[in-house]
Amino acid sequence: MKTTSTLRRAGITLLAATTLTAIPTAATADPSHGARAAGWHGAWAASPQSATAPFAPNWSQTGFADQTVRQTVRVTAGGTRARIELSNRYGSTPLKVTGATVARAAEGGAVRPGSVRTLTFGGRDSVTVPAGGTLISDGVPFRTTALEPVTVTLYLAGPTGPATFHHMAAATSYRAAGDHRADTAGTAFTETSGSWYYLSGVEVSGGPRTARRDGIVAFGDSITDGVGSTTDADNRYPDELAERLAATGRPRAVLNHGIGGNEVTNDTTWAGEKAVARFKKDVLTEKGVGTVILLEGINDIGGSGPAFPGGPTPEVSVNQLIEGHRTLIRQAHAHGIKVVGATLTPIKGSFYFTPENEAKREAFNAWVRTSGAYDSVVDFDRAVADPSDPDRILPAYDSGDHLHPGDAGYRAMAEALDVDRL
Known part of the structure; x- marks a missing residue:
């Protein structure tokens, strides 16, 4: 992994912690x-x-x-x-x-x-x-x-x-x-x-836990969406998390609001509105949610390159990405929702990998781990990294493109979450 001095040489600065129901497109969450x-x-x-x-x-x-x-x-x-x-x-x-x-x-x-x-x-x-x-x-x-x-x-x-x-x-x-x-x-x-x-x-009522705000939203991009997992097998990491919770005898709703290709700071023509805009529509309108797991940013880092599907998007600095996450945290906290921040998973060997992009990923992950901006942190990076080459996904966890985990990788991500702290 890169050292702090390596990140400084890359010119990257870490910010310090600091009945028929109609819902309009721009709806905000009900205070209840x-x-x-x-x-x-x-x-x-x-x-x-x-x-x-x-x-x-x-x-x-x-x-x-x-x-x-x-x-x-x-x-x-x-x-x-x-x-x-x-x-x-x-x-x-x-x-x-x-x-x-x-x-x-x-x-x-x-x-x-x-x-x-x-x-x-x-x-x-x-x-x-x-x-x-x-x-x-x-x-x-x-x-x-x-x-x-x-x-x-x-x-x-x-x-x-x-x-x-x-x-x-x-x-x-x-x-x-x-x-x-x-x-x-x-x-x-x-x-x-x-x-x-x-x-x-799909919403339900009449279950044993309907009066509680213990639902969880997994919010992010393709790695939350489950790209690389087996079709029709429900092996995305939010699925695996739901299975872990059900195995304890205390099942909880886990809602997947990932969009493949999505960015925190840029709109795209093919991968949805930027996260800071869609968060209030996709997350804050959900009923019974008390926690959101926030894993997003690798497309902001890699999206300015020629390999980005749909064409490149404007370059995003680490500090801009951090401010985007702070915006999402503020939106969640204003509605009483706790935020679990997640580190970005490895990209070495993928079409996103360049020394500059890797330096950005390392810098952002360092901020996630140390800033104190979130209510808690899950280290998905270390959960799926190859111990002998930490900038690369462990081959057993790799879907094959060196960017998206496969089924085993998504299972490892779910197991990295502390279900007692969610």
Whole structure:
């Protein structure tokens, strides 16, 4: 690892410590933070993004017309009732959802017979989500347990135009022509995608812990999003953390608000709004959350280079990145949310690695460890680093690109978190 004198020679200065529910795009959190809002709290989440296809074709840019989309997600907290959140945050026209169901997941695009429940919106089967808006369905009796997969199916009869979606799902979504929202078999769902569409949350109520603000948000970029993990295996580090918590007999909601490619200080055309802007929309609107794990900044460091997908973004200094984190900490603390700061994981051997970028990463990590700005710190860097070459991910933890961990690396990250201090 670099010494302080090496960082100084690189010209880097460390800063010292110092019922139908509509949610507008620029919503701020309710001061009660939802803990008393009929006991509803988040059980699964994904951050919305605007339509884009930087790596491979998906369904976001063309949208849907007379098609059914079936999406399976794993809830991290259980309850006796469920409802969903639909986002049209980046839609330029209203989104008409003709009908929706929730069911217990089976294999592929199938669901378990007898489990399908019709979702309503203000008592109606169909709903229109305003351009730029978010809507929450009515609650439906639907018993769930922590770590259970549930399937949400949306029938979109009319043309939607470009779709608000979550690009890197590490999960398979299914599409069928026509109306198949009530199907239990998956035979009609012949098309697949690796993204989520319109679905941005699943909330539950009636569980044993609904009155507590003990939910956790994992906030960050692709390493929080789970890039490099096995598709449909729920092996992202937030998934592994949820499994650790459930194994103690005290399951808690863990909500993943990572976006692959996201930056703290720069907006991008393909990886979402900058973190300091989207934090209040994605995190502060979540119900029952008391802790956020903040792991973000490697794209700010590497994004100005020619290898950055989607084209380079403006160069970001270590001090600018630190100020971005301070902004996020202030936003969280203003809403009574504790912040766990995380060090940035190794990049040696990846397309981001240069001596200058590595010096920035080392300097920022030194600030995370020593500043006292966070409520607590988790050292993901050391958790996945190769002891014989600490600037590189341990080969057993590497997904293969020397930037993103694989399944074992994400498990090591989750194990580095002190669950008693969360």
